[in-house]
Amino acid sequence: MDQGARVESLQQLQQVFGDRLVRDPDLIAPYAIDTSRAVLRGAPLALVFAESTADVSAALAWAHEHRVPVSVRGAGTGLTGGAMAYDGGLVLSLERMNRIVGIDAENRLAVVQPGVITAELDTACRERGLFFPPDPASARMCTVGGNIATNAGGLRCVAHGVTTDSVAALEVVLADGRVLRAGALTRKNVVGYDLKSLFIGSEGTLGVITEATVRLKPVPPGTPRTFRASFDTLEDAGRAVTAIVGGTAQPEVLELMDALSVEIIESFYPSGLTVPRGAMLVGQTAGLDAAEKAEGITAVCAAHGATDTGVSESDALLEARRLSNPALNARGLKISCDVGVPVAALAEVFRGIAEISERHGRRVSTVAHAGDGNLHSTVEAPDTPEGIAAADRVIDDITRLAISLGGTISGEHGIGSLKRHELPWQLDEAAIDVQRAIKAALDPRGILTPDRAI
Template identity: 50%
Template sequence: MSATDEVLRELAAVLPEGALVTDGDVLEAHRRDQAEWAASGRPLALVRATSTEDVRAVLRIASARRIPVVPRGAGSGLSGGANAVEGCLVLSLMRMNRVLEVDARGMLAVVQPGVLNAELKAAVAEKGLWYAPDPASWEFSSLGGNLATNAGGLCCVKYGVTGDAVLGLEVVLADGSVVRTGGRTVKNVAGYDLTRLFVGSEGTLGVITEATLKLRPRPPKATTLVATFPTLAGAGVAVTDIMARTRPSMLELMDRATCRAVEAYKPLGLDVDAAAFLLARSDAGGEQGVAEIEAMAAACEAAGATFVTHTGDEAEGELLLTARRLAYPALEKQGATLLDDVGVPLSRIPELLEAVERIAAERGVLVGTFGHAGDGNMHPTVVFDRSDAVARVKAQAAFDDILHAALELGGTITGEHGVGALKQPFMTSQLGEEGMRLHRSIKSALDPLGILNPGKVL
């Protein structure tokens, strides 16, 4: 019997019926996430875990046999983080999909990792509560994936990212042992903050099998403001002013190329000649809400906006938001995409937007820029013809230039999508040799054999 057959037989003996999959088509479908540029290998098998015990069994066998394990949620990632490596076990957590508890008085929920973000929102809404983190992929991404990437989103500018909503985790380590971090209390400083260590670790330090998440009361109905600008830099100035004066519950930006892509994909009546489209919200309600919207409008006008309006009508507000949610799918319709996810300090946003325009012109490529402007986290997206070899080289060069521009502005190569395989080569540029050494020693303390999601992050 070959070594491969032995592993498969060992796994089949400990896993429930149907959990181990070797069908070629299914493996192909679980080989990569949404980052078409990042490399992926062929998995040995897919395991659809149904319990923490299944995850433990897989990791024990994988450790004993030195087989790489790639944890996987819904596969909506944008950095190749869930991409298979050659001969690995892809460990899907999507069948661990139960909301285990909603404690309305304690303002928390306990969930398994395969619950979709939208499913938790719906489950807690029944009790008048709200789970805040809202990546644009909220309807189809898993909470396990959100935790492992520390996903951001639209309302994070006011309510924080996924990591800000976590109280505790259950994690299976590479050797199959289980640790619980944090707990159910709001404050907890007993020991190192291991919860924060696992959040955003992209499946390289452990497999998240349960999470205790913070809930909030539902905020009041939001008022939505839109503004258009004749220059991108003007919109950038408006963003920094709005952040200095108010607490928006959303502050998103789309440039002309992105608005044109959205209009071509789904006509919504956007001004396709404006250089930038800003979308802001206040959910403060009452007099404070009115004051916030007035301050946002004044900041836009002072920064040269050519059109500013707002609506308190929820349906209209949602329609305006649709344009922003369609930004990436619409750009994808225009060709192959290389999506950046850079973040800069708020005061440097105008410079980042100018740098992206300059890079697009210098490299002769189309870049559509959109993103969470209020967090300084933008997604300049290089669009190119995948069948044109020269265009591919230019696209990669523009992608790299944008990463370096963000670093020069004191920023980061990734604000929310994670490093994955796509940005792994740029980690030393951001962290430096000392930072990389510390990261490697943390990795080897938790995963000494290096079986967990190798080739990602570090």
């Protein structure tokens, strides 16, 4: 269908959405991009604000009929270009589907629409003595639907796993507008294929999540403790992480910031921290024995070379960690990657990143969800095509290093458009073929987030 015919066919959608169908380019612009460095190519045809599953179904049925590519937009906090609009495409915004449908404290479940802000769900649950385990650094901005679409992890991942571990059931609208329900409220469910897990982490390529039933956990008793430990080298910090994860005193949160990251975060969000020579570990323990566990963890750090340690009831250090992305971006470090390695390989991967940084002559900042081996490295580069290309070469080398150590090209941000060239580095031809066959079966006309994720 040519552009003129597409515009004419929009009248069908106008009848469904009224003024919730937007064609003004200036109003569409904020919804056509995400927070990644991906470049918008062309202009989308229209933006629709969905407020219900029926709305999403109508929008996708129209797009399927007219072969219009669809980009799915939550809060736009993605870092891999997954929510970028398409030239002549339809932008489907879910931000108005932001209702917490219900919290079932007895069964420790919550039913939510995809546009619910992650931290707001957590706050609502805590009023009932429960909490929502997934805790991305962007929790105050990102949505539950986006977390599910990318299978996000976050700060509490070391203790509670990634988002898929907290999802019981999903309502999903398929590319042709049909509504599918997958999963169950029960802990055990072996009926048919595990379709729920198929959609988790699919980055909007297989269907659009319109409702999720998520699992909650009781808030641990007592007062949490925040601990810190400074190291002269990243390798020492990596070895300490391996010892902590293998020890008896298990943290709820275990994060690492290299010296450059701490320096930049401290300049952006002053808290009186002394910048370490190599790296700083920060984390949190929970439960009635939180203080005892925190002291045990700092003792492990001291045994592995920590030069300074401390324990506090304040969570200011973790709040500073959450500000790492805006702080780094403010200093011009915008080209980043999200890789994962086995925890035992942390010392080796840090050593390798330092060598890559020196070889390319570019400063690299690394923050990490250290407890599960998920690293986020950001490269300092001028905001020019040449600078971005040079930084991308550094990122590619870091990614290859992670794979060589038994790791992955993405731990939680997903593939989007920016990392698709890396897929063959990790997946064999058969794995890629199978994934693309699934995509073709569920979206035969290729309208849902085409040319991304797989």
